[in-house]
Amino acid sequence: MISPRPQPDHPQPDHPESDHNDAMPEEPTQARRFGKARTAQASALLEDYAELIADLLASGGEARPTDIARRLGVSHATAIKTIARLKREGLVTARPYRGVFLTEAGEALAGRVKARHLVVVELLRAVGVPSEAAEQDAEGMEHHVSDTTLAAFSRFLKAR
Amino acid sequence: MISPRPQPDHPQPDHPESDHNDAMPEEPTQARRFGKARTAQASALLEDYAELIADLLASGGEARPTDIARRLGVSHATAIKTIARLKREGLVTARPYRGVFLTEAGEALAGRVKARHLVVVELLRAVGVPSEAAEQDAEGMEHHVSDTTLAAFSRFLKAR
DNA sequence: TCCAAAGTGTAGCCTTGGCTACAAATCGCT
């Protein structure tokens, strides 16, 4: 399946790093950054679920799997599977046919997420992003906003 | 451009509450937002690879799988698998043991991604985020920045 | 020249997060 005998038509004699005598340690930093972005992405779903469940409980009184699924735009089976994962993570409690509730940890997470969401949306609007786009983009961006950045956002908004 | 999953076109025929007279926050809107954030996430990796490959080609002359892997902080096997996917998507060309090169589409993508990255980092710094955090957070956030938001960022930076 | 090291590729495994299809439980209405 691999090619028949690749010919050495490609002389690349020079070694890039030979002339890199000065500081080169750029890779670890970048790798770390990418890694962090990857892990942030991993918790994003959990955060969204926690926030939504809190929302449903606050407004409607109950958070049912189908409601969650519809709001998130996924099938109910997917929602149920994710709820199981939330349960494993200790963020919610749920008994069959009885709805979903947040644990204390889940509540705390939901609160943090919601606050962060608001700040991000506010900041986007403050720099001139239309509300519609601000809401849309914040949904994805917020999960990558570190505490440091969040604090800077708050400062900026207050000082404005 | 990148349509990873053949979306079976959500057969969400139901207009849930026909008799919900009072303001129920529209679920379709929220579902759409979450869905978009999800798909944005899907293309994020491809974007990162394209940008990195462009960077390596520009500075070192060649983009080898191990270099890519090291810079991204993943195993070389993972990098190779992803490169295969990039190939499937028509963003790069690569022959065994010969390095990776960008197609025209890949080049275009890399250019867009890089420009966006710069704007996002600039914006973050402009609102007071320390450089270190700005770089870190931009890495994750940029993939969720829509054209509309990007334009607003540029405007804000210019008008500052 | 030739052999070991470095780089590359393949195979298999895992988890996430989607989906559909089907089964079981609960609800709501007559």
Place this chain on the structure above:
DNA sequence: AGCGATTTGTAGCCAAGGCTACACTTTGGA
């Protein structure tokens, strides 16, 4: 009370994106 509709749960499938282990090429140095 009973039955159909809705909701919930389960099972099985898929692709993406990780990993390790192993095999194969290329390259470079003795």
